[in-house]
Structures are given as structure tokens and as C-alpha cells.
Amino acid sequence: MKLIKELYAYREMIFSLVKRDLKGRYKGSVLGFLWTFINPLLQLLVYTFVFSTVMRMGIEDYYLFLFVALVPWIFFSTSVSGGASCIWAQQDMVKKIYFPREVLPIAFVTSQFVNMLLSFLVIFAVLIFSGRTLNPLALLCLPVIMLVEYLLALGVAMISSAATVYIRDLEYILGIVTMAWQFLSPVMYSVDQVPEEIKSIFYMNPMTPVIIAYRDVLYEGKVPELATLLHAVGVGVGLLIIGTLLFGKLKKHFAEEM
Amino acid sequence: MLPENAIEVKNITKKFRVYHDKGTTLKEKVLFRSRRMYEERVVLDDVSFSVRKGEAIGLIGNNGCGKSTTLKLLTRIMYPDSGSIEITGRVSSLIELGAGFHPDMTGRENIYTNASIFGLTKKEIDKRVSDIIAFSELEKYIDSPVRTYSSGMYMRLAFAVAINVDADVLLIDEILAVGDANFQAKCFNKLREIKANGTTIVIVSHSLGQIEQICERSLWIKDGKIAKEGTPRDVHPMYLGYMGELAQEALAETKSNDGNEAKEEKEAEDSRDKTNSESQIGNQSIIIKNVMTYDTNQQQKAVFRTGETVCLKIDYEVLKASDEVCVGIGIFRSDGVHCYGTNTRADKMPNLSMKHSGIILVELENELLPGEYLVDVAIESAYGVYADYKREICRFITMTEFEDIGVSRICHKWHGECFNNPV
Structure with missing residues (x-):
């Protein structure tokens, strides 16, 4: 409770770090902020080309099937692997001044989140353009799903960023882990394609219900099943609590470990 | 509590x-x-x-x-x-200035980022921003990117933010x-x-x-x-006083190290042609054997306070008697500044007569400001003829609680209306 109050007092710091990150990211490049949109668009073009002409997958509009899951996945994986170094990278600040250390992972994940939201503008544009029907009722679930994913990503980023201060290798290990994680999540395929025997293992993956929910809403145009939603919420909140507790324990020695 | x-x-x-x-x-x-x-x-x-x-x-x-x-x-x-x-x-801390400054952002934007790190909300920063800019004296440059600032401007801005956090x-x-x-x-x-x-x-x-x-x-x-x-x-x-003791210990250590080196050097010299020693100045008819600093209680000491008396004890050996002797000293700060120099002739003393080895004591009112000082001692056996000249033969340190700056204290008094002490 005390932590929430303190973080609220430091809200301006979170905002300005997010703003600094978003504004600073493309500073100096000619197209500047436009890159936020060009990047996912180009990615989409590549996927469309590969999966509709070179490698046919037997799933209708596969590029959309993939894209609506990939954008949320990229948000999650950058939060985890990129977020790992977000405290280490700010050593100067951490060693010299006090602020609630949670601010750093929160700001990092939030700025990735804003990035994802901007990419969603591209998704919506493509969805409308492709002529797929959008279900308004299902779309109402979207903010909930996003929020849940945000909590989930934040929880894992808290763990990865705090642990990286103590074990520097994690930053690199996590790069590989998230890649493997991607293939083990139903991003490039549907859960239905997973053999029945190992399906239960797939559901232990916290990202599985989140990805399914995104795809239900955006690709299938249907309201996700309540079970899927509850599963996702439970996992998101659970991981956030674990992450916060662990972070609280590890943060006391950050300054000495740097 | x-x-x-x-x-x-x-x-x-x-x-x-x-x-x-x-x-x-x-x-x-x-x-x-x-x-x-x-x-x-x-x-x-x-x-x-x-x-x-x-x-x-x-x-x-x-x-x-x-x-x-x-x-x-x-x-x-x-x-x-x-x-x-x-x-x-x-709690606000002036420990790290300019935390979170981004070089590509303007001074104004950085004020917001930096102040937010101190836990200020946007409203609170809005209230202070004009004070901060005024304090930093950077009105003209506040909307240019911080990377164009000189390091002095950068620190001024950073300090202005930190000190305006109430x-x-x-x-x-x-x-x-x-x-x-x-x-x-x-x-x-x-x-x-x-x-x-x-x-x-x-x-x-x-x-x-x-x-x-x-x-x-x-x-x-x-x-x-x-x-x-x-x-x-x-x-x-x-x-x-404690720091003085520490300095004295450190000095004693370097001195003993110096001693070892000198010994080695001497041995090396001895192996060479003895008469060809270049480091000697003078005809060596009278030799300065040792110079040390003492306080007024005859205690050997190397750290003095400004205002304290420094006694230089010069130990000399006479190889060939002379009665036209003149003795001089020079004091240099460790960075080479010549602080003071005098000799018996400059002090209008008659020529000295030296027949036997002995010691000379020079009492100095030390008004030098904090620093490390090196002493040169010279003896002339006749006008313009050096018997011996020893460079940096002894050193001492001055410490003080005064805050004067320069080389030495100069006695002074303030007069004026404002001192209740009319001119």
C-alpha cells in the first residue's frame, strides 16, 4: 500500500521517463516518429509475402492470424528481455539518488505498451482494409486483455530487471529464452494444432491465454471464453504480485551490486 | 521518534x-x-x-x-x-546533479524530467519552472537542446532544479x-x-x-x-589536529622511502668516480649535513599551523675553517612557488666565522597558508663562493582553520563606518 502511494507521488517521473523514451527513440532519424508505424507495417508486408506466396500455411488470411498475435507478443518479449537491463542501464541514477526503484521497470514496460498501442492503429487499419468483420462486443474485451498483458509483462520485467543487476548474464540468456518462448506460445500456430497430450503444458504458459484472447477478438471476431479471460487475469495478477515481492527484496542492494 | x-x-x-x-x-x-x-x-x-x-x-x-x-x-x-x-x-538530495538529463531535449524539457525524479508532480514543477530558469540564468538558451550547453551551463541548470525542490x-x-x-x-x-x-x-x-x-x-x-x-x-x-597527525605519519613514511632511495643513489654514486658527482654544489669546505624542523619545545615536528613558530635546525660540518661565512635559506611551496628567501647578509649581519662543526637554529614565524613546503639551505664560504647548497633538504606542512587564500597571511585590519571603526 505504501508502495502504491509512493509510486503515485512519483507518477510524473514515470510519465516523463516514458515521454523521454518515446521522443528520444527516433530522434535524429529523418522519418522520426513515423517509424513507430512504418516498422510494423513493413513487418506485416514481409509476413504477407512469405506466408501467402512462398509458404502457404492452410490458415485463412494467415498474415492476419499471425500479426494480431505477434504484435502483443513483441510487446511482451521486449518488456522481458529488453527490460532486463532497464535498471542496470540507469546505474548513475540508482547509485546517486533515491526514487522508488519500481519506477524504472514500470516506465520501460509502459513505453513498450504505448508502442504496442500505436502498432494497433496499424492492425486496425489493416483489419478494416482486409474486409474482415469486426465484432464490436468482442472489441470491448480488448482493453481488458491489454491491461492483463500489461500486468503480466510488468511482473516478469520486474523479476528480470532486478535479477539482471545480480547476474549480468541474464540479459543475454533472456534473449534466447524469449525466442524459445515465442515458439512455445501459440503465436505462429493455433492451440488446436498442438497434440492433445502436451496441451496441458501449453496452458501452463502464462502467455497462452493472452494470445488466444487477442486472436479471438481480432481474428475470429468473437468474445473470448470466460475461462480464457479468467485464466489470463489470474496469471497476470499472480505474476505481478510475485514480481513486486521479489523486486522489493532485491532492490535493497542494487546500489552495492553496481 | x-x-x-x-x-x-x-x-x-x-x-x-x-x-x-x-x-x-x-x-x-x-x-x-x-x-x-x-x-x-x-x-x-x-x-x-x-x-x-x-x-x-x-x-x-x-x-x-x-x-x-x-x-x-x-x-x-x-x-x-x-x-x-x-x-x-x-527528502531531497544534492548528490547527483542532472540525473536523467537527455542531451537531445531542451533545457525546459529536462527541467521537467529532472524535477520529476525528485518526486515532484507536473503541477508543482509548473509552479517552480520560472524560478528554476531565473536561478540558472539560462533564459536565452532554455529552449535549445542541452547538448549545446557548456558544462558550466549544464551544471547550473542541474543545480537550479535540485535546489528549487522545496x-x-x-x-x-x-x-x-x-x-x-x-x-x-x-x-x-x-x-x-x-x-x-x-x-x-x-x-x-x-x-x-x-x-x-x-x-x-x-x-x-x-x-x-x-x-x-x-x-x-x-x-x-x-x-x-588529527588530520595533521595523519599527514605527519604519511610524511614520515615518504621520508624513510626517500632515505632508502638516497642510500641507493649514494651507493651507485660511490661506485662511480667520486669526484665527478654533479649533484654537489659548492666547494664542500663546509657541508650541510642535515636540516630538520622543530617546534618551540624542541620537539621534532613536520606539521605546523599558520601562526606557529617553525624552528629550522641546520647541522653543519666544517672541513676548512672560514671567517667570511654567510648562511641562507629558501622556502618553496611544493608546486615550486618561491615563498620566501633570506640570508645572514641580507639581514645585515656581519660575516660569520666557522671553525668547528655545529648547529644553527632559525626561528621562523610561519604565516604560510596551507600547503607542503620545501626548504633549501646554502652556506657560502666567501662572498659569492658556495661551500654547500642543499636543495629541498627538508619539508614541512602547514595546516590552518583560516580561510585566507594566497601564499601567506598578511597582517591586516579593517576600518570603516560599517566596522564601527571609523577611518
């Missing part, structure tokens, strides 16, 4: 692990567990103190005594291993070295103003003068413990 206190520190202990070979990668952590030997160094050992609301205290001590660690614990950058720290109100408790670590003399004076005045408004201040500084000007109380930390606590006037002379 007592209501009149702003800070209460109770029995804090802080240990650091000093690793002999620290591994932070996973491989090193897992494989070389046994190799990760460390010593535990106690930086703070059961320290307790409290600061009243609106009081200003200074933490002093030699390098590595634990004063900066204390400040870090107060800021909550680090946490004590045991003991408790309680602080009431908003904190209840302000922690300061050696910061009053920002910008030019005018800006420093401005910072100092601002600090006084802040103090007058009732802010509690804790300063870590090596500048005793600054602490004397702002603080009511000094805490001298020695080897992780509070050695002395009291008014700066009481504590600082004791601290200076």
Missing part, C-alpha cells in the same frame, strides 16, 4: 563486502563459489545521531571514514544492515563547487535562504569553512564511528 526531530538514526551498522575477485556472471557465480572470497569491511559501526527540525549539521572526516555512506543511507540509496533510520517529510530535509554531498565564483556565491546564499525557511540540512564536505558558515553542529566520523560531536568551533580544531 521525538516530534522536534527531523532525522533519527539509531544504531546503524553497514558492512561492505570487498571481493578479492568478484564475479557477476552466472558462470563465475556457479563455478567459482569458493573463489569468491570476500572480506567484510565495517563502514559504519553502531552509529546513532539525531537532527532537529530546521537544524543544519555537517559530516566531516577523512576519506573513507563512512560519511558519504551515511548520506547514502539517509537518502535510501542503500539500506543499513542493522539499526533504523527515520526521517519525516520530503524539501523538508536536504542532503548535500560536496556540491558547492559548481560554476564560477559568482554562481557559487549565489548557491550559497540560496542555501542560507532555504535554511532560514526551516529546512533541515545535512552536508558532507571537506570544506570546513562552508560547514562553519551554515551548520550549527559538526559530526566527525572516524573509522565508522562518531569521534566527536559538537559546534564546528569545537570539533574542527580537533579534526584538524
Whole structure:
């Protein structure tokens, strides 16, 4: 409770770090902020080309099937692997001044989140353009799903960023882990394609219900099943609590470990 | 916690692990567990103190005594291993200036980022932004990117933000070295103003003068413990005395090292042609054997305070008697500045007669300001003929609580209406 109050007092710091990150990211490049949109668009073009002409997958509009899951996945994986170094990278600040250390992972994940939201503008544009029907009722679930994913990503980023201060290798290990994680999540395929025997293992993956929910809403145009939603919420909140507790324990020695 | 206190520190202990070979990668952590030997160094050992609301205290001590660690614990950058720290109100620290500055953003944008790191909300920053800009004197450049600033401008902006955060408790670590003399004076005045408004201040500084000007109380930390606590006037002379002892020890060490070197050199010289020694100046009819510094009680000493008498004892050996002798000394600061020089002839003394070996004592009223000084001694056997000249044969250190600057103190008095002492 005390932590929430303190973080609220430091809200301006979170905002300005997010703003600094978003504004600073493309500073100096000619197209500047436009890159936020060009990047996912180009990615989409590549996927469309590969999966509709070179490698046919037997799933209708596969590029959309993939894209609506990939954008949320990229948000999650950058939060985890990129977020790992977000405290280490700010050593100067951490060693010299006090602020609630949670601010750093929160700001990092939030700025990735804003990035994802901007990419969603591209998704919506493509969805409308492709002529797929959008279900308004299902779309109402979207903010909930996003929020849940945000909590989930934040929880894992808290763990990865705090642990990286103590074990520097994690930053690199996590790069590989998230890649493997991607293939083990139903991003490039549907859960239905997973053999029945190992399906239960797939559901232990916290990202599985989140990805399914995104795809239900955006690709299938249907309201996700309540079970899927509850599963996702439970996992998101659970991981956030674990992450916060662990972070609280590890943060006391950050300054000495740097 | 007592209501009149702003800070209460109770029995804090802080240990650091000093690793002999620290591994932070996973491989090193897992494989070389046994190799990760460390010593535990106690930086703070059961320290307790409290600061009243609106009081200003200074933490002093030699390098590595634990004063900066204390400040870090107060800021909550680090946490004590045991003991408790309680602080009431908003804490702001002038330890790291310009935290979170982004070079590509304008001065104004950076004010917002930087101030937010101190925990200010947007509204609070909006209220202060004009004060901050005015204080930094950067009105003209405030909307240019910070990367175009000179380092002085950068620090001015950073300081302006930090000092305009209205904190209840302000922690300061050696910061009053920002910008030019005018800006420093401005910072100092601002600090006084802040103090007058009732802010509690804790300063870590090596500048005793600054602490004397702002603080009511000094805490001298020695080897992780509070050695002395009291008014700066009481504590600082004791601290200076201790520092003097430390300096004397260090000096004795370098001297003994020098001695060894000299010995080696001498041996090397001896093996060479003895008459060809270039380092000797003079005809060696009279030799300066040794020069040492003493205080008025005949105690050998190397550290003196400004105003104290320094006695130079010159030990000489006469190989060939002469009665036209003149003796001179020169004092140089360690950076080579010639501070003073005189000789018996300049002092209008008649020529001296030296027939036997003996000693000369020179009493000097030492008005030199803090520094390390080297002494040259020369003896002439006849007008313009050096018998011996020894460069840097002896050294001493001056310490002081005065804040005069320059080479030496010059006696002075102030007159004028404002001194109640009309011209």
C-alpha cells in the first residue's frame, strides 16, 4: 500500500521517463516518429509475402492470424528481455539518488505498451482494409486483455530487471529464452494444432491465454471464453504480485551490486 | 521518534563486502563459489545521531571514514544492515546533479524530467519552472537542446532544479563547487535562504569553512564511528589536529622511502668516480649535513599551523675553517612557488666565522597558508663562493582553520563606518 502511494507521488517521473523514451527513440532519424508505424507495417508486408506466396500455411488470411498475435507478443518479449537491463542501464541514477526503484521497470514496460498501442492503429487499419468483420462486443474485451498483458509483462520485467543487476548474464540468456518462448506460445500456430497430450503444458504458459484472447477478438471476431479471460487475469495478477515481492527484496542492494 | 526531530538514526551498522575477485556472471557465480572470497569491511559501526527540525549539521572526516555512506543511507540509496533510520517529510538530495538529463531535449524539457525524479508532480514543477530558469540564468538558451550547453551551463541548470525542490530535509554531498565564483556565491546564499525557511540540512564536505558558515553542529566520523560531536568551533580544531597527525605519519613514511632511495643513489654514486658527482654544489669546505624542523619545545615536528613558530635546525660540518661565512635559506611551496628567501647578509649581519662543526637554529614565524613546503639551505664560504647548497633538504606542512587564500597571511585590519571603526 505504501508502495502504491509512493509510486503515485512519483507518477510524473514515470510519465516523463516514458515521454523521454518515446521522443528520444527516433530522434535524429529523418522519418522520426513515423517509424513507430512504418516498422510494423513493413513487418506485416514481409509476413504477407512469405506466408501467402512462398509458404502457404492452410490458415485463412494467415498474415492476419499471425500479426494480431505477434504484435502483443513483441510487446511482451521486449518488456522481458529488453527490460532486463532497464535498471542496470540507469546505474548513475540508482547509485546517486533515491526514487522508488519500481519506477524504472514500470516506465520501460509502459513505453513498450504505448508502442504496442500505436502498432494497433496499424492492425486496425489493416483489419478494416482486409474486409474482415469486426465484432464490436468482442472489441470491448480488448482493453481488458491489454491491461492483463500489461500486468503480466510488468511482473516478469520486474523479476528480470532486478535479477539482471545480480547476474549480468541474464540479459543475454533472456534473449534466447524469449525466442524459445515465442515458439512455445501459440503465436505462429493455433492451440488446436498442438497434440492433445502436451496441451496441458501449453496452458501452463502464462502467455497462452493472452494470445488466444487477442486472436479471438481480432481474428475470429468473437468474445473470448470466460475461462480464457479468467485464466489470463489470474496469471497476470499472480505474476505481478510475485514480481513486486521479489523486486522489493532485491532492490535493497542494487546500489552495492553496481 | 521525538516530534522536534527531523532525522533519527539509531544504531546503524553497514558492512561492505570487498571481493578479492568478484564475479557477476552466472558462470563465475556457479563455478567459482569458493573463489569468491570476500572480506567484510565495517563502514559504519553502531552509529546513532539525531537532527532537529530546521537544524543544519555537517559530516566531516577523512576519506573513507563512512560519511558519504551515511548520506547514502539517509537518502535510501542503500539500506543499513542493522539499526533504523527515520526521517519525516520530503527528502531531497544534492548528490547527483542532472540525473536523467537527455542531451537531445531542451533545457525546459529536462527541467521537467529532472524535477520529476525528485518526486515532484507536473503541477508543482509548473509552479517552480520560472524560478528554476531565473536561478540558472539560462533564459536565452532554455529552449535549445542541452547538448549545446557548456558544462558550466549544464551544471547550473542541474543545480537550479535540485535546489528549487522545496524539501523538508536536504542532503548535500560536496556540491558547492559548481560554476564560477559568482554562481557559487549565489548557491550559497540560496542555501542560507532555504535554511532560514526551516529546512533541515545535512552536508558532507571537506570544506570546513562552508560547514562553519551554515551548520550549527559538526559530526566527525572516524573509522565508522562518531569521534566527536559538537559546534564546528569545537570539533574542527580537533579534526584538524588529527588530520595533521595523519599527514605527519604519511610524511614520515615518504621520508624513510626517500632515505632508502638516497642510500641507493649514494651507493651507485660511490661506485662511480667520486669526484665527478654533479649533484654537489659548492666547494664542500663546509657541508650541510642535515636540516630538520622543530617546534618551540624542541620537539621534532613536520606539521605546523599558520601562526606557529617553525624552528629550522641546520647541522653543519666544517672541513676548512672560514671567517667570511654567510648562511641562507629558501622556502618553496611544493608546486615550486618561491615563498620566501633570506640570508645572514641580507639581514645585515656581519660575516660569520666557522671553525668547528655545529648547529644553527632559525626561528621562523610561519604565516604560510596551507600547503607542503620545501626548504633549501646554502652556506657560502666567501662572498659569492658556495661551500654547500642543499636543495629541498627538508619539508614541512602547514595546516590552518583560516580561510585566507594566497601564499601567506598578511597582517591586516579593517576600518570603516560599517566596522564601527571609523577611518
